[in-house]
Amino acid sequence: MKVSEAVLSRHSIRAFSPEPVAEASVRRILDVARYAASNTNCQPWHLYVTMGAARQRVSTAILEAIRAGEPAAAEYRIHGHPNPEPYRGRQVTLGKTLYGMLGIAKGDAEGMKRQSQRNFLFFDAPVGMILTMDRRHGEGQWIDCGSFLASIMLVAREEGLHTCPQAAFAHYHKVLRRELGIPDNEIVLCGIALGHADLSVMPNTLRSERAPLEEWVKWFGE
Numbered sequence: 001m002k003v004s005e006a007v008l009s010r011h012s013i014r015a016f017s018p019e020p021v022a023e024a025s026v027r028r029i030l031d032v033a034r035y036a037a038s039n040t041n042c043q044p045w046h047l048y049v050t051m052g053a054a055r056q057r058v059s060t061a062i063l064e065a066i067r068a069g070e071p072a073a074a075e076y077r078i079h080g081h082p083n084p085e086p087y088r089g090r091q092v093t094l095g096k097t098l099y100g101m102l103g104i105a106k107g108d109a110e111g112m113k114r115q116s117q118r119n120f121l122f123f124d125a126p127v128g129m130i131l132t133m134d135r136r137h138g139e140g141q142w143i144d145c146g147s148f149l150a151s152i153m154l155v156a157r158e159e160g161l162h163t164c165p166q167a168a169f170a171h172y173h174k175v176l177r178r179e180l181g182i183p184d185n186e187i188v189l190c191g192i193a194l195g196h197a198d199l200s201v202m203p204n205t206l207r208s209e210r211a212p213l214e215e216w217v218k219w220f221g222e
């Protein structure tokens, strides 16, 4: 697979098939992804990989915490408050398209909540990973972790697998700490669902658009 094929065939999957993923396959992905660049090679990332009963335990614990009234409380600003334009508009378009495809009407708070909570099942992926970083790092190391996350998602394509990056998990870092023994000095950045995808089922047919280069590149010559 060419790198550009991996980039263009990666998209967020929100309905995984139950087909299992071999641990060896996950190891191969991570063994390559660890060569992601990081400032001064500090490799700030930590990853918690859950499969089988352990993955299920994480999902159950978060859904139970939600039922018991635990509020969503990420330790970092997942978006701007408020998110300025043009970013907010793109966010709204994604939401409308996704919920529209799933037949969830505007104002159907229950439907939206149900879909949003599917995040915590890793959208039924057999592998659920949690990406963390030592909170004592500088902001620069968030860039490194983004680069590592991208490497995982791209190498997964080479293994014939798909992913969904999930900031939603950051909201339930307390549950994740309990379940996975994540120490207090690590900040939970996001989850990553990994598995096989049936690309013909909703909402996996969603291919979100991208702004053309003219909107965000400034060129300089002589």
Ligand SMILES: Cc1cc2nc3c(=O)[nH]c(=O)nc-3n(C[C@H](O)[C@H](O)[C@H](O)COP(=O)(O)O)c2cc1C
Pocket: 010, 011, 012, 013, 014, 094, 119, 164, 165, 166, 167, 168, 169, 190, 206, 207, 208
């Ligand atoms: C850091 C990060 C966090 C994300 N968190 C979520 C999430 O919690 N739930 C979700 O369904 N999608 C999540 N996404 C997926 C984005 O919505 C998706 O990448 C974006 O809409 C572009 O679509 P594509 O990935 O299909 O190309 C996240 C993506 C990134 C990079």
